[in-house]
Amino acid sequence: MSKYEKSCLIRGDGGRAIRGILDRIGDKWSLLIVATLDDSPLRFSQLQTRVTGISQRMLTRTLRNLERDGLVSRTAYAEVPPRVEYELTATGRTLIGPAVTLAEWAVDYNPEIEEHQAAYDARPDRPGRRVTPRDGAL
Amino acid sequence: MSKYEKSCLIRGDGGRAIRGILDRIGDKWSLLIVATLDDSPLRFSQLQTRVTGISQRMLTRTLRNLERDGLVSRTAYAEVPPRVEYELTATGRTLIGPAVTLAEWAVDYNPEIEEHQAAYDARPDRPGRRVTPRDGAL
DNA sequence: CGGGATCCAATTCGATACTG
DNA sequence: CAGTATCGAATTGGATCCCG
Numbered sequence: 454m455s456k457y458e459k460s461c462l463i464r465g466d467g468g469r470a471i472r473g474i475l476d477r478i479g480d481k482w483s484l485l486i487v488a489t490l491d492d493s494p495l496r497f498s499q500l501q502t503r504v505t506g507i508s509q510r511m512l513t514r515t516l517r518n519l520e521r522d523g524l525v526s527r528t529a530y531a532e533v534p535p536r537v538e539y540e541l542t543a544t545g546r547t548l549i550g551p552a553v554t555l556a557e558w559a560v561d562y563n564p565e566i567e568e569h570q571a572a573y574d575a576r577p578d579r580p581g582r583r584v585t586p587r588d589g590a591l
Numbered sequence: 592m593s594k595y596e597k598s599c600l601i602r603g604d605g606g607r608a609i610r611g612i613l614d615r616i617g618d619k620w621s622l623l624i625v626a627t628l629d630d631s632p633l634r635f636s637q638l639q640t641r642v643t644g645i646s647q648r649m650l651t652r653t654l655r656n657l658e659r660d661g662l663v664s665r666t667a668y669a670e671v672p673p674r675v676e677y678e679l680t681a682t683g684r685t686l687i688g689p690a691v692t693l694a695e696w697a698v699d700y701n702p703e704i705e706e707h708q709a710a711y712d713a714r715p716d717r718p719g720r721r722v723t724p725r726d727g728a729l
Numbered sequence: 730c731g732g733g734a735t736c737c738a739a740t741t742c743g744a745t746a747c748t749g
Numbered sequence: 750c751a752g753t754a755t756c757g758a759a760t761t762g763g764a765t766c767c768c769g
Contacts, residue, residue, distance in 0.1 A: 456629060459687055463626035463694040467643045471622050471690070474697035477704070479617035481742075484609050488601035491594060497751050505605045508743055513752060517718060523707030527718075534750045535749085544700060544707075549597060551689075551696040552609070556601040558689040559612035562682060566615070569661030569682075580655060580665075580732085619762075635731050646763055651732060672730045673769085718752085 477522060482507055482515045484552055487541065490525065491549050494540035524548060615660055620645055620653045622690055625679065628663065629687050632678035662686060 454462075463471055478484050482504065489495065489503050501512050516539060519525035524545035530536040541549075573579060592600075601609055616622050620642065627633065627641050639650050654677060657663035662683035668674040679687075711717060 454691070459691050460626050460629045462698065463629075463687075463690055464623060465694065465698070468623045468626075470694050470697040470701065471626075472619070473701050474693060475617055475619075475622070479613055481610070481613070484613070485602060485606045488598045488606075488609075491598045491601075509752075510744085510754095511742065514742095521708050521711040522704045523711075524704075529751090535752090537751060544703060547700065548696065549601075551692045552601055553592070553597045554689045554692045555612060556603065556608050558686065559608040560600065560603070562685065563608060563611050565682060566611075566660045566662075570659050573659045573661075647732075648764085649762065652762090667731090673732090675731060 477518075478548070478552075480515070482511055483519060486512075486515055486519065487524065487545060487548055488552060490539060490541045491546070494538050497537050497539070500539060519545070615656075616686070616690075618653070620649055621657060624650075624653055624657065625662065625683060625686055626690065628677060628679045629684070632676050635675050635677070638677060657683070 465471065478487070485504050485507075486500065489500060495503065497512070497516075500516075501507060501509065504512065507515075516525060516527065520527050523542055526540050526542050528538045528540070530538070603609065616625070623642050623645075624638065627638060633641065635650065635654075638654075639645060639647065642650065645653075654663060654665065658665050661680055664678050664680050666676045666678070668676070
């Protein structure tokens with residue numbers, strides 16, 4: 454694949470492809486949930502235990518979105534107490550590959566990037582520097 | 592790589608790796624800019640032309656973040672009128688691979704996912720359905 | 730030309746309380 | 750147990766004006 458072809462693939466129709474996937478899994482929890490479900494199907498409460506720090510509301514909302522996308526299936530058993538199991542669909546499992554690629558990149562380059570950030574923040578002449586902190590500068 | 596190893600890679604230290612990269616490039620414009628710069632170095636105004644729909648402010652902000660991360664380099668030439676060129680760094684170029692993988696997945700599965708969304712939205716018994724629209728349901 | 734400053738709208742997320 | 754309802758805080762993105 455040529456460099457130009459790559460760029461076109463990513464930028465696609467005004468970036469629709471990438472935009473779509475990021476709208477889908479670019480949020481705080483989706484990818485984490487997908488990765489967690491890759492081990493095995495889990496119940497709601499098990500998910501909440503394993504995905505550290507997620508609130509009940511965000512777990513529900515994120516699962517709904519993933520279900521709507523067809524990446525996760527939801528099975529409710531008519532029992533008392535109620536039991537609901539979440540599982541990756543076939544499509545959902547195809548996402549693991551790209552996610553792993555991304556995670557490997559993150560693991561490989563995060564140290565370097567964090568160093569660069571620290572160096573950048575220490576520059577006294579960096580653009581937009583001011584006395585009072587702003588937006589996401591610090 | 593085993594399924595468990597993959598999951599651990601993604602979920603890492605409570606998902607720090609994935610969280611980090613998504614904080615970095617999970618926003619609306621970063622990946623688009625990186626892909627655009629993969630073709631060739633570009634000036635600010637050229638970028639704004641090529642990255643459809645981006646505002647001046649967001650282009651500036653996103654470029655600053657990418658620069659801070661060490662993914663993009665900024666070179667200002669002391670000319671009149673001023674000229675500033677942005678270019679992918681070596682580290683920035685390493686991001687193209689994972690980004691392409693993700694974009695390929697998006698291209699492959701977006702149709703299927705959009706179909707599933709439509710079917711899900713048409714279900715009269717979908718969870719959380721109500722008379723008045725809410726949050727991001729529609 | 731390449732931004733910075735400011736203001737505003739929309740969205741995201743979390744905490745809390747309540748329910749079948 | 751597995752959610753839903755509601756609120757408010759924080760973040761994100763866009764429009765506009767201004768400046769060297």
